[in-house]
Amino acid sequence: NAGVTQTPKFQVLKTGQSMTLQCAQDMNHEYMSWYRQDPGMGLRLIHYSVGAGITDQGEVPNGYNVSRSTTEDFPLRLLSAAPSQTSVYFCASSSGGETEAFFGQGTRLTVV
């Protein structure tokens, strides 16, 4: 039981490049979310999903796309990376309600 797995752990991109941050969970959780963590800003919700085929925007969705074709996977796509997207990205999953949200170890992204 691996929990929530994020890849890669570290990534450096040039401005304008695109990439996909991967997130997978093996707990059969319906809810999955992406957050970004910036110094002094806490965690902010980018996008979330309440089940396969269903996604919605969070607080800071601009510049990011998501899809949820399976229960297990919830990739986050940066279409054209910008320096403002330099951050640590966390994926989380939960079965909803009061149950615990499990977080991945994070992806540290630097856009130069």
Add this chain to the structure above:
Amino acid sequence: GEDVEQSLFLSVREGDSSVINCTYTDSSSTYLYWYKQEPGAGLQLLTYIFSNMDMKQDQRLTVLLNKKDKHLSLRIADTQTGDSAIYFCAEAYGGSQGNLIFGKGTKLSVKP
């Protein structure tokens, strides 16, 4: 929009009690959470409280909720150096852990 506020820093001596405070704005929040983040790691759920409770105790942790004032606190008894971390208060917007709103985090430093 919804907001969660907490002080940024707290310093205590080993063996003392630590109290981390948080205020939130969404009166419809069903659950409120405390997460712990150690350096370079993801977030770990410490405890949560249901909105119809005033207090919850779990070993060294005590959570107090004042729903009228929308104030949440986390008390750590007999604070140890291993408790040094960033503590995040979070509310489940719309009642789901798929959509958490976090405070900016309180960095707890424990001095020997």
